[in-house]
Amino acid sequence: MIIYKLLGAKRVGVSMKSRHVTGCMIIIGNEILSGRTQDTNLNYLTKSLNEAGVKLVEARVIPDIEEVIVATVNECRGKFDWVFTTGGIGPTHDDITATCIAKAFDKPLVIHPEIAAVIRQRESTEEAMQARMLMARVPEGAQLIDNPTGGPQGFQVDNVFVMAGVPMVMQAMVDTLDKQRLQGGEPIRSRSIGAYLGESQMAKKLAVIQNQHPEVDLGSYPFYRQDGYGANLVMRGVDEKELEVMQEKVRAMILSFGAEPLESE
Amino acid sequence: MIIYKLLGAKRVGVSMKSRHVTGCMIIIGNEILSGRTQDTNLNYLTKSLNEAGVKLVEARVIPDIEEVIVATVNECRGKFDWVFTTGGIGPTHDDITATCIAKAFDKPLVIHPEIAAVIRQRESTEEAMQARMLMARVPEGAQLIDNPTGGPQGFQVDNVFVMAGVPMVMQAMVDTLDKQRLQGGEPIRSRSIGAYLGESQMAKKLAVIQNQHPEVDLGSYPFYRQDGYGANLVMRGVDEKELEVMQEKVRAMILSFGAEPLESE
Numbered sequence: 280m281i282i283y284k285l286l287g288a289k290r291v292g293v294s295m296k297s298r299h300v301t302g303c304m305i306i307i308g309n310e311i312l313s314g315r316t317q318d319t320n321l322n323y324l325t326k327s328l329n330e331a332g333v334k335l336v337e338a339r340v341i342p343d344i345e346e347v348i349v350a351t352v353n354e355c356r357g358k359f360d361w362v363f364t365t366g367g368i369g370p371t372h373d374d375i376t377a378t379c380i381a382k383a384f385d386k387p388l389v390i391h392p393e394i395a396a397v398i399r400q401r402e403s404t405e406e407a408m409q410a411r412m413l414m415a416r417v418p419e420g421a422q423l424i425d426n427p428t429g430g431p432q433g434f435q436v437d438n439v440f441v442m443a444g445v446p447m448v449m450q451a452m453v454d455t456l457d458k459q460r461l462q463g464g465e466p467i468r469s470r471s472i473g474a475y476l477g478e479s480q481m482a483k484k485l486a487v488i489q490n491q492h493p494e495v496d497l498g499s500y501p502f503y504r505q506d507g508y509g510a511n512l513v514m515r516g517v518d519e520k521e522l523e524v525m526q527e528k529v530r531a532m533i534l535s536f537g538a539e540p541l542e543s544e
Numbered sequence: 545m546i547i548y549k550l551l552g553a554k555r556v557g558v559s560m561k562s563r564h565v566t567g568c569m570i571i572i573g574n575e576i577l578s579g580r581t582q583d584t585n586l587n588y589l590t591k592s593l594n595e596a597g598v599k600l601v602e603a604r605v606i607p608d609i610e611e612v613i614v615a616t617v618n619e620c621r622g623k624f625d626w627v628f629t630t631g632g633i634g635p636t637h638d639d640i641t642a643t644c645i646a647k648a649f650d651k652p653l654v655i656h657p658e659i660a661a662v663i664r665q666r667e668s669t670e671e672a673m674q675a676r677m678l679m680a681r682v683p684e685g686a687q688l689i690d691n692p693t694g695g696p697q698g699f700q701v702d703n704v705f706v707m708a709g710v711p712m713v714m715q716a717m718v719d720t721l722d723k724q725r726l727q728g729g730e731p732i733r734s735r736s737i738g739a740y741l742g743e744s745q746m747a748k749k750l751a752v753i754q755n756q757h758p759e760v761d762l763g764s765y766p767f768y769r770q771d772g773y774g775a776n777l778v779m780r781g782v783d784e785k786e787l788e789v790m791q792e793k794v795r796a797m798i799l800s801f802g803a804e805p806l807e808s809e
Contacts, residue, residue: 309761309763309780310763310765310778311586311603312590312600312601312602312603313590313594313600313732313734313778313780314586314587314590314591314594314600315734315736315765315778316765317584317587318583318586319582321576321579321583321605322579322582325577325578325579326579329578329579335577335578335579336577336607337577337604337605337606337607337612338576338577338604338605339602339603339604339605340586340602340603340604341602342601342602343761343763347602369743369764369766370743370744370747371743371744371746371747371750371751371764372747372750372751372754372762372764373754373761373762373763373764403742403744403745404745406745406748407742407744407745407747408744409748410743410744410745410747410748411744413747445766445768447768467578469578469580471580477668477672478634478635478636478675479635479636479668479672479673479675479676480668480669480671480672480675481636482635482636482637482672482675482678483671483674483675485636485637486636486637489637489638496574496608496638497637497638498574498575498580498608498638499634499636499637499638500575500580500581501634501710503710503712513575513578513580515574515578
């Protein structure tokens with residue numbers, strides 16, 4: 280089934296099982312690609328998006344290279360309803376995200392007075408102030424994203440949210456995005472049941488259940504523990520009733536093999 | 545500067561500071577995008593790639609949707625020297641990676657006798673065996689990737705390595721890729737020095753040092769601790785001598801501000 284962008288002007292085919300408001304995350308940072316830093320922002324963001332009814336359908340990790348950032352932002356903002364970037368909005372030479380977003384939208388960079396005011400609250404040497412003031416630059420017309428940690432704000436241009444990479448700051452920014460601003464659909468719910476059963480044993484029956492409920496994603500994730508192996512069966516969708524029906528079928532399937540359904544695994 | 549694929553027949557421009565053998569990781573799995581699972585495979589893979597002299601320059605997280613997987617694999621295998629996929633090679637309905645790789649390369653899926661032999665070593669019911677035998681399917685002509693954990697192998701088609709998503713299995717597979725198979729350049733080395741100095745204080749001098757050594761990436765990563773804030777300065781490149789020279793300049797810069805260089809942060 281093909282769905283189309285709900286919010287944008289363009290109609291772009293995105294293949295999904297169902298019609299959802301879609302999100303894409305762009306993680307900007309050499310430190311993730313080099314292995315120095317383990318990203319945790321994707322996991323935090325997507326949990327908030329589930330609540331907001333925005334389905335994260337792709338994420339990309341890209342380096343601090345202007346052409347790559349500009350091209351990726353332009354591709355993704357056309358393909359998905361909402362785009363979220365993290366990283367590259369600090370005061371050093373490798374912080375080029377604001378410049379790249381301005382280029383992607385073909386807008387000039389301007390000093391935003393509200394960010395400049397926040398920056399001036401903390402005293403520093405003239406040289407350091409000059410560097411910090413780079414963080415006040417946003418593409419013309421950008422709306423701010425509050426930063427409850429007290430540092431410079433993030434910003435939004437059209438359907439692109441630009442946030443910090445430091446998890447503490449990124450999380451604070453994400454938490455300020457309310458439903459008025461980040462329009463989504465129904466919240467995306469998930470249910471999970473585990474069982475000490477091999478995936479292969481359940482595979483055929485799981486496929487039957489999935490086919491009966493194409494609007495709910497049914498995933499099977501194996502685990503290996505000291506007391507044995509098994510799998511967690513995860514259902515994900517927006518319709519609570521359908522989720523319950525599917526959950527009941529999964530439970531019955533597990534019992535049919537003589538195993539115990541492990542709830543909320 | 546534009547670099548070209550070193551290993552492939554096609555010449556594809558990839559914008560990088562320097563000429564490197566490039567890698568791209570494709571993480572296939574709804575469970576990462578939904579927030580259920582925190583990916584750790586990227587971090588593991590890229591550390592191995594550093595040693596092999598392959599620079600991970602992009603990663604994508606995509607859902608278990610055939611058209612998306614096929615399109616992403618085809619885009620990335622043309623753009624980068626090496627592509628590494630994780631996830632979707634189990635025995636259940638949501639494990640569609642082998643099928644998608646075969647479609648991407650327009651090759652038939654065949655049962656690989658060596659994988660089938662591994663699968664038959666473990667007894668199971670006929671129904672479970674049928675499901676497990678799905679894991680023996682590879683695109684025609686694929687080479688195997690050993691799986692030291694004893695389960696079914698991964699496989700390689702042209703410049704694409706297809707590996708498991710379960711970290712224990714994925715890591716075991718990555719560890720089997722030797723330099724003969726995964727041709728890279730010089731190992732990518734990194735040096736790091738921390739300091740309790742604000743990024744903005746150092747920004748101007750860091751930019752000067754970066755400009756003097758365009759072949760080495762110099763990144764600045766802020767930290768916030770109970771005893772104060774500061775930044776780690778990370779240098780990354782292949783030339784040990786140049787790394788040492790840059791490291792000495794960074795050390796001197798930190799001392800010039802009256803702070804202590806924190807080695808190996």
